[in-house]
Amino acid sequence: MQNGVAITGMGIVSAIGNTVAENLNSLRNAQNGITQVDNFDTSLRDKVLVGEIKLSNDQMIEKLQLPVDNSMTRTGLLGALAAKQAIVSAQIDMVSNNYRTGLVSSTSVGGMDITEKYFYAYENNPELHRYIASHDAGVSSQHIADYIGLKGFVTTISTACSSAANAIMLGAQLIKSGRLDRVIVGGTDALSKFTLNGFNTLMILSDTYCRPFDQNRKGLNLGEAAAYLILESDEIVLKENKKVLAYLSGYGNANDAFHQTASSENGEGAYLAMKKAFNLAGLSPRDIDYVNAHGTATPNNDLSEGHALIRVFGEQVPAFSSTKAYTGHTLAAAAGIEAVYSILALQNDVIFPNLNFETPMGEFQLLPQTRLLHQSVNHVLSNSFGFGGNCSTLIFSKA
Amino acid sequence: MKNPCYINGIGAVNAQGIWNDDPFAHITEISNPLTMAMQPSYKxxxxxxxxxxxxxxxxxxxxxxxxxxxxxxxxxxxxxITGTGLGCLEDSEKFLKNVLDNDEQFLTPTSFIQSTHNTVGAQIALRLGCKSYNFTYVNGATSFESALLDALMQIESKEANQVLVGGIDEIAGRTFALKQLVHEVKADGAVEKLKDSQSPGVNFGEGGTFFALNTEKRENTYAQILEVSILNKLATEEVVDFVTSFLTRNQLTLADVSAVVIGNNGDLKYDIYYTTFCTLFANQPQIFYKHLVGQSDVASAFGLAAAAFVLKKQIIPKTIQWNAIKLSELKYVLIYNQYLGKDHSLTLLRHVET
Incomplete structure (x- = not known):
């Protein structure tokens, strides 16, 4: 495991594509997936833009060939689509029990899309009762496990917007400790009225396309997505002669311990998370070719993260971008889709642009990468930060 | 060499009140479908x-x-590291009701901010000024065990020497009215103690149980945590294999286990899992606890507290003994939990000479 933990598969659904290839194509061609909300009614429709996946729950149920009386919510459906792709891409046979396989998923809203739809309707509609238990965040993972035919270790992490990074981290630890041979890791979150209104009350939603790291940024676009990676032990890779897409070489989690929702100005938590990841990877900041920033485009996050990047990298901050202007901020899934994007950067020696950037921030001289850049990429650092001061960093390295 | 993981401190708030020196002496067995925790003074x-x-x-x-x-x-x-099945339900329901009742108007952020599942872990970090690793697990009845396994790995791998791990779940109105609607929780008006359960569903409770874990043992160490195992689903006929293979992996036999802690909650349909489990340990004392705190996704954290307590004191209070087998020396205690036939866990503890 000297290179880290092997990643042998990945799957993704996001506002810029329902497959890895579609996502790569959108990233290369600067095509964002930001629109008005189409899938549900909300009074915020004319006030905000989102990264929405243009598949209804019914369309996903059809794609997944689920029975009509299934009780899956949107979070579970998105997750099942992405997890299945990851399994196919790693060429895993879920039927054979040769290896101890687990699922570490993550979500922040769980079954909220269904709960908010039927909250007051259950008493008079017995046919909806099957959804009552689906509200629980962990049930989305159960549904995904059932769909992919997994019987084994299943758990769910919820640390707001860093959730999927932490799921990836836990998966790596489970393999390193010898408790699992293979683990499906990532996250899924559906858009809901609940989160849309929640972020709206915090006044951090942008009424236009979000502009990460821009002086005139006005807030974030919420999004929905799911993404999963397959992590496998060196033994499996060797024995099965598995193709390795990339290695997870470092990771770190730290707490800002500053405020329930806001980040500290000097980005203490982010700084500590990056430091831990470097220590574990045995890499130094100058080894990093690309930083996939958290970059939500809120005034607070980008300032705090910018300071943290300067603290870690000094004057030599590597090429960096936030891909949230493509997908919106997909909450618990964010670190999952950005892990996929980090791996795509490694595989294709390409750095994806930070869309909508015009004016540098006044507080420091940080210029995100604004055009597609072809250059050798050997190590990518990806940041994800969440409510509760939760700060996570992952480092991916070329296979 | 892995670092050992000792339980050096316990804290709890639940239907019985707060954790104390003799938490099983003066108890009131619960018999209500929804039993709130006795809230201490927080001032x-x-x-x-x-x-x-x-x-x-x-x-x-x-x-x-x-x-x-x-x-x-x-x-x-x-x-x-925290675990919570349903998360911060009060705030979550409050914000959702405001969204629905007021047609997305006149909303304030406080309840939304506090609705995220990791709020408790974050608030503990804030008040301790603790900038270290902070994880929250939300996986039904294995929410706490997931947190515990993470804690064990943090300690074994020398990432951490001192860990705070706990489970929290709270009862809130609408969610539990819906759970009653589908008979997951017993109906209002039912008065049935765990062992006398006759109607569908279970009695629910709420609470928080925390453990201070350390690589160093102290004079008042409760026990050592050896291993935690989690499985998403299991048929009743597979329970025996689940248990024996777990023990084998830990170089133990069934006979090495001095006592077991079971998660019976009076569920007419699913307590069969515990019955099956107990057939393996017919000659050992069996301990139960959900008659004191009720069912919740993290009730099993209180089961761990009970196991730690009996290992330290080398006595099994009558109030929590399920069968009539007298104890001999307590060395290994095995905890088994599941809920609705899903999210099974085994936790193994060892007595510590201090």
Whole structure:
């Protein structure tokens, strides 16, 4: 495991594509997936833009060939689509029990899309009762496990917007400790009225396309997505002669311990998370070719993260971008889709642009990468930060 | 060499009150479908303005975590790891009702901010000024065991020497009315103790249980945590294999287990899992606890507290003994939990000579 933990598969659904290839194509061609909300009614429709996946729950149920009386919510459906792709891409046979396989998923809203739809309707509609238990965040993972035919270790992490990074981290630890041979890791979150209104009350939603790291940024676009990676032990890779897409070489989690929702100005938590990841990877900041920033485009996050990047990298901050202007901020899934994007950067020696950037921030001289850049990429650092001061960093390295 | 993981402090808030030196002596067995926790006074721990704003889950978490730290004489930790099945339900319901009832108008952020599942872990970190590892697990009946396994790995791998780990769940109105609607919770008006359960569903409770874990043992160490195993689903006929293969992996036989802690909750349909489990340990004392705190996704954290208590004291209080087998020396205690036939866990503890 000297290179880290092997990643042998990945799957993704996001506002810029329902497959890895579609996502790569959108990233290369600067095509964002930001629109008005189409899938549900909300009074915020004319006030905000989102990264929405243009598949209804019914369309996903059809794609997944689920029975009509299934009780899956949107979070579970998105997750099942992405997890299945990851399994196919790693060429895993879920039927054979040769290896101890687990699922570490993550979500922040769980079954909220269904709960908010039927909250007051259950008493008079017995046919909806099957959804009552689906509200629980962990049930989305159960549904995904059932769909992919997994019987084994299943758990769910919820640390707001860093959730999927932490799921990836836990998966790596489970393999390193010898408790699992293979683990499906990532996250899924559906858009809901609940989160849309929640972020709206915090006044951090942008009424236009979000502009990460821009002086005139006005807030974030919420999004929905799911993404999963397959992590496998060196033994499996060797024995099965598995193709390795990339290695997870470092990771770190730290707490800002500053405020329930806001980040500290000097980005203490982010700084500590990056430091831990470097220590574990045995890499130094100058080894990093690309930083996939958290970059939500809120005034607070980008300032705090910018300071943290300067603290870690000094004057030599590597090429960096936030891909949230493509997908919106997909909450618990964010670190999952950005892990996929980090791996795509490694595989294709390409750095994806930070869309909508015009004016540098006044507080420091940080210029995100604004055009597609072809250059050798050997190590990518990806940041994800969440409510509760939760700060996570992952480092991916070329296979 | 892996570092050992000792339980050096426990804290709890639940239907019986708070954790104390003799928590199983004066108990009241619960018989209501929904039994709230007996809330302690928070004014020594939390500023008054915050007490009003915080949900009971956050407060119970803060109280129980501080109690655990105090008992272990720890004031700083290298990791804070929590588990919660349903999360911060009070705030979550409050915000959702406001969204739905007022057609997305006139909303304030406080309940949304506090609705995220990791609020308790975050608030503990804030008050301790703790910038270290902070994870929250939300996986039904294995939410706490996931947190515990993470804690064990943090300690084994030497990432952390001192860890605060706990489970929190709170009862809130609408969610539980819906659980009653589908008979997951017994109907209003039912008065049935766990062993006398006759109607469908179970009695629910709420609470917070925390543990201060350390690589160093102390004079008042409760027990050592050896291993935690989690499985998403299991047929009743597979219970035996689940248990025996777990013990084999830990180089133990069934006979090595001195006592077991079972998660029976009076569920007519699914307590069969525990019955099957207990057939393997017919000659050992069996301990139960959900008649004291009720079912919740993290009730099993209190089961761990019970196991730790009996290992330390080398006595099994009558109030929690399920069968009539007299104990001999307690060395290994095995905890088994599941809920609705899903999210099975085994936790293995060992007695520590101090």
């Amino acid at each position: 020594e721990l939390i500023p008054p303005a915050m007490i009003r704003r915080m949900s009971k889950g956050i407060k119970m978490g803060i109280f129980a975590s501080q109690q655990a730290l105090d008992e272990a004489a720890m004031d700083q930790v290298d990791a804070i």
